[in-house]
Amino acid sequence: MKAISYEETGPSSVLKLRDRPLPVPGPGKVRVRVVVSGVNPTDWKSRSGNGSKKLDAPKVPNQDGAGVIDALGPGVTGLSVGGRVWLWDVAWGSNEGTAQEYVVVPGNKAVPLPDTESFDTGASLGIPALTAHRALTSNEDGPARLSAGALAGRTVLVTGGAGAVGHAAIQLARWAGATVITTVSGEQKAELARRAGAGTIINYRTGDVVGAVHQVAANGVDMIVDVNAPANITTDLDVIKPGGTISIYAANPGESLTVPIRESMARNVRYQFILTYTVTDEQKRQAVAAVGEALAAGALRVGEEYGLPLTRFPLDQTPAAHDAVEQETVGKVLIDVAPAP
Structure with missing residues (x-):
């Protein structure tokens, strides 16, 4: 072979x-x-x-x-x-x-x-969808496994919504009933995020991300699925609700994150760093099962027409x-x- x-x-x-x-x-x-x-x-x-x-x-x-x-x-x-x-x-x-x-x-x-x-x-699916599932279930009082409607009433911000993990996070969050906001760097990527199912799409290069998020979620978002925490940390803290979770799943070799401690304390923010390979066996089992369920429901699709x-x-x-x-x-x-x- x-x-x-x-x-x-x-x-x-x-x-x-x-x-x-x-x-x-x-x-x-x-x-x-x-x-x-x-x-x-x-x-x-x-x-x-x-x-x-x-x-x-x-x-x-x-x-x-x-x-x-x-x-x-x-x-x-x-x-x-x-x-x-x-x-x-x-x-x-x-x-x-x-x-x-x-x-x-x-x-x-x-x-x-x-x-x-x-x-x-x-x-x-694999890495992108399983990473997205862990990010969306890392909230302290959230579900351990996504299902249809499991995130109803919650608001999720996905940074970099045109990437593979961002795309999976948008689709899974929407299937689970969340209100989905995403940030992108241009109109082409905005159209991809729109096709993936994001409800609110913000061009972070030209738009007011904080203002646009608060128009949708006046008290802040419940979860942030973040592709670039070092660049986004200030904005993240401006839009996360008290007790919210910032899930961080990407980094370049040697990259570090400076966390504003006082601001994080004031909002009781939870930081969840994610590497899908090393999550617990139970977390992986739940993720695989949920992704399979979403797939069977037609909630996970790929190709240009799906973003x-x-x-x-x-x-x-x-x-x-x-x-x-x-x-x-x-x-x-x-x-x-x-x-x-």
């Missing part, structure tokens, strides 16, 4: 197309024929490392993907050969990512993909796909690994 792998960290040129033996699933595991692999910032950052470093074993990149189960290991229940699935955290703690024709994963990491949804959607444009590459151009994500291509970057059945 064909696979992309790298033997040392570094630029995208370390990614090579190679032939590998077909893996056999062991107990509790399934083999998935990957149709689409999704690329996230964490994928190129992991591959890049902190300069060139020889790895102990070749590593296949990419955490997210979607495909069809083609073999079951002993003891697997609830899944069947031929089942369409979406995959999450595949390369975390493993050398086997989704940039290959077949991948073996634990059964719980292969989640049924409804027949009504595309493999593109399945490959776009998340797709940029595609074939498997042998995985280096270019990684470069596209590193260069902050708007929308979602996908790799076509094999034809859809």
